[in-house]
Amino acid sequence: MADQKFKLNTGQEIPALGLGTWQSEPGKVKAAVAYAVKEGYRLVDTAYCYGNENEVGEGLREAFASGIRREDVFVVTKVWTTYNTRVELGLEKSLKNLGLDYVDLFLVHWPLLMNPEGNDDRFPKLPDGTRDIIRDYNHVDTWKQMEKLLATGKTKAIGVSNYSKRYLEELLPHCTVVPAVNQIENHPALPQQEIVDYCREKGIHIMAYSPLGSTGGPVMKAEPVVQIAAKHGVQPSTVLLSYHVARGSTVLAKSVTLERIKANMKIIPLDDADMKLLRDYSDELTRTGKLQRFVYPPFGVDFGFPDKS
Numbered sequence: 065m066a067d068q069k070f071k072l073n074t075g076q077e078i079p080a081l082g083l084g085t086w087q088s089e090p091g092k093v094k095a096a097v098a099y100a101v102k103e104g105y106r107l108v109d110t111a112y113c114y115g116n117e118n119e120v121g122e123g124l125r126e127a128f129a130s131g132i133r134r135e136d137v138f139v140v141t142k143v144w145t146t147y148n149t150r151v152e153l154g155l156e157k158s159l160k161n162l163g164l165d166y167v168d169l170f171l172v173h174w175p176l177l178m179n180p181e182g183n184d185d186r187f188p189k190l191p192d193g194t195r196d197i198i199r200d201y202n203h204v205d206t207w208k209q210m211e212k213l214l215a216t217g218k219t220k221a222i223g224v225s226n227y228s229k230r231y232l233e234e235l236l237p238h239c240t241v242v243p244a245v246n247q248i249e250n251h252p253a254l255p256q257q258e259i260v261d262y263c264r265e266k267g268i269h270i271m272a273y274s275p276l277g278s279t280g281g282p283v284m285k286a287e288p289v290v291q292i293a294a295k296h297g298v299q300p301s302t303v304l305l306s307y308h309v310a311r312g313s314t315v316l317a318k319s320v321t322l323e324r325i326k327a328n329m330k331i332i333p334l335d336d337a338d339m340k341l342l343r344d345y346s347d348e349l350t351r352t353g354k355l356q357r358f359v360y361p362p363f364g365v366d367f368g369f370p371d372k373s
Contacts, residue, residue, distance in 0.1 A: 067104065067106070068080040068081075068331070070269060070312065070314060072221060073244055078138055078169075078314055079106045080331065081305070081314070081315060081328070081329065082108060082138070082317070083096070083100040083109065083319075084316030085109060085116055085120055085318065086111070086114055086273065086318060088116060088320050090115075091119075092320035093123065093320065094119045094120075094126070095123065095320070096123065097124060097126075098122075098124075099322050100325050101124065101137055102130055104329060106137055107139075107140065108123075109316050110162075111141055111142035111173055112141065112143065112157065112158050112173075113142070117158055117162050118161050121161060121163040124137065124162070124164070134164075138169070139162070139164065139168050139169075140171065140271075141162065142225055143170065143210075144173055144186060145173060145178040146178045146179070146182065146188065148172070148176070148177045148180075148203070149205070150180065152216070152218075155170055155213060155219060156218070166217060167218070168219070168221065169221045170210070170213060170222050170223075171222070171245065172206055172223075173225050173226070174225065174226050176197060176198075176203065177197065177201035178198070179196040179197070203234070203235065204234065204235055207239065207243075210241075211239075211240050214241065221245070222241060223243040223244045223246060223268070224245070224246050225247040226247070227248070228259060229258055229262050232263070236266060242267060244268070245269045246268050246271070247271040247272075248273070249357060249358065249359045250273070250274075250313065251275050251307075252283060252286065252289065252304070252342045252346050253286065253345075253346070253356040254356055260311070260313070270311075270313040270314070271315075272316065274358055275304050275305055275316070276301055276304050282356070282358075283356070284299075284300035284301055285300070287345075288341040288345045289303050289342070289345075301327070303334070305331055306332045306333070307339075307342055309331050310333070310338075
């Protein structure tokens with residue numbers, strides 16, 4: 065099932081499983097990407113702010129040199145918040161880093177603007193140490209620039225990342241092009257069902273990051289996940305990755321360990337009983353206020369994310 069694909073609203077097909085590279089250890093990303101693509105991964109996800117697009121590009125070139133065709137690998141990157149008023153420049157910088165003529169999908173990383181003229185290219189800060197955010201900026205203006213990129217041929221599709229229902233509701237009435245994808249943190253401890261359902265209704269494909277929860281995979285210890293893994297004779301990580309494919313979502317599995325990269329390709333069909341167990345687990349966490357979010361950007365409280373405290 066690792067080679068399963070979904071159809072985007074553009075008509076493109078997107079793989080169900082991809083290699084994520086966020087927080088991947090520098091110096092190991094090239095080998096991870098090359099190995100993953102040679103082993104059969106056909107989606108690689110990166111972003112300008114990860115600072116590893118160069119390594120991702122090197123890994124892709126190694127894979128392409130082995131005979132894998134560029135057009136068979138779905139490459140995703142994202143415009144960072146300091147470039148949300150200059151998205152074409154952001155894309156050009158990413159393409160240069162990657163060594164590619166185009167990407168298959170270009171995402172708005174966050175619906176906010178950090179100071180393009182601040183004291184750092186990626187993470188500008190104010191004198192008090194907080195992020196230098198332009199608070200009166202309208203993220204719809206970024207999307208209007210994104211739409212213009214399609215005519216350049218430098219990206220095949222455009223989408224968003226970390227968009228809550230509120231931000232999508234603000235954006236969609238102004239769209240000429242509906243986002244193809246919304247990439248969000250997603251796992252049974254953070255099902256984000258409201259966003260998933262809304263995106264499905266609007267024809268926006270979900271791409272899930274942090275599917276195991278976070279470093280160390282805390283969601284892998286959840287009782288229903290362990291129970292389903294035992295039933296199928298697989299690792300809990302296999303259950304958590306397969307959960308997304310069963311929901312009709314693409315999932316990003318992040319690793320630089322070659323054995324883990326290969327193991328993550330094992331996607332199994334989950335039956336109705338399995339999915340009910342996971343839904344009941346999610347519903348209980350929702351009911352008791354114990355949902356677990358593991359990605360907390362410093363600007364999160366202001367942009368639709370709860371306070372970690």
